[in-house]
Amino acid sequence: APTHPEIFDNEEYDCRTPEDWLACSADGKTVHGKALLPTENNIPSDDPESSLLEYSWHLVAVLEFSKEKCQYLVQKVHQNTNCLEVNTLQTDTGHWVPRIRLLFIAEDPRVFVERIQFALRLRDKVEALIFYHLTVDCMPTWSETPSLILTVYSVSKHTLSTPGLSVEKCLGDLEMEVKLDYERTMNRMIFDKVVQSQSEDFSHINLPETESVPESVPQSGKAVSLESITLS
Structure with missing residues (x-):
């Protein structure tokens, strides 16, 4: 199974701290966003087999943040006419989700997409390196x-x-x-x-990038007179 992308999340993309996001509800309004959750309501997102389930984006209300889990507690909501109301169904008790699976309504979705792409690219790179080194070790x-x-x-x-x-x-x-x-x-x-x-036979192998070696300092150089140096 692929590694969860939240492990490779870059928090530098976040324009606010979790406390700042939750503080947006100080005026009595609920903080809303879209979260990637299991399609079935009766399955928690932190279930061990949740990675095998079907996921989709849902409109949610952000309730709190856990520093221990580094996750947000969200609850699905439904849009009723022009206002948002929290879904009070007993089957939806809330979901703990990492930041990379939560798009706040108030944030730039383009930056959020870049954040996801960064995590996915980094995950692919790390998995390729692990596979390469395991192959050499074997x-x-x-x-x-x-x-x-x-x-x-x-x-x-x-x-x-x-x-x-x-x-x-x-x-x-x-x-x-x-x-x-x-x-x-x-x-x-x-x-x-x-x-x-034999690159065609080993197309599934990505060799690590070689580190650039700095040029060595020459043992001797050409003498330059002060008269030949002109200041621009």
């Missing part, structure tokens, strides 16, 4: 991977000879960690090369 170790015995021995020798540094007890664990990280790095290099060379 790869068997290549039998012809160059050995690290001499390198580890040299590092261990210099480490143990350092005065005031006592690592004898954890040296074995450190060597094992270095070996595992080295083997994983080699597998990752092989995997990336295969994916790039």
Whole structure:
């Protein structure tokens, strides 16, 4: 099942705090909005199987906010002529919804759409990264991977000879960690090369973006005289 988008919600899109939104009802009017809720009235939105249900947008009244849940309590309403009245049906006891599933009537819907798109794009990116790293972790170790015995021995020798540094007890664990990280790095290099060379067969794999490496500072440069420098 896909990850819930509220995990990747960017609160910077919100123009008001929860207290400010609820304060809009200080004049006696109820704060209204549209919430993404299960179509069936008798199923709470926080049900463990609610992700398998059919959802739709409903006109709601925003009643309160829970700091512990970081969710709003809403209740479906129906529009009667020119006024909004809270639905008093016993089957609708209210729903706790995250902010990304609640559009306030007073907010800009275009910004709200951008907020949802941001969360969905970030979710796709994170899920692709998790799938990529799990694939690399499940790869068997290549039998012809160059050995690290001499390198580890040299590092261990210099480490143990350092005065005031006592690592004898954890040296074995450190060597094992270095070996595992080295083997994983080699597998990752092989995997990336295969994916790039056979992109059609591995179209479902998204390689992580490579970090840009800053240009190295040259060891020597060309001397420039002060006379050749002109101030603009």
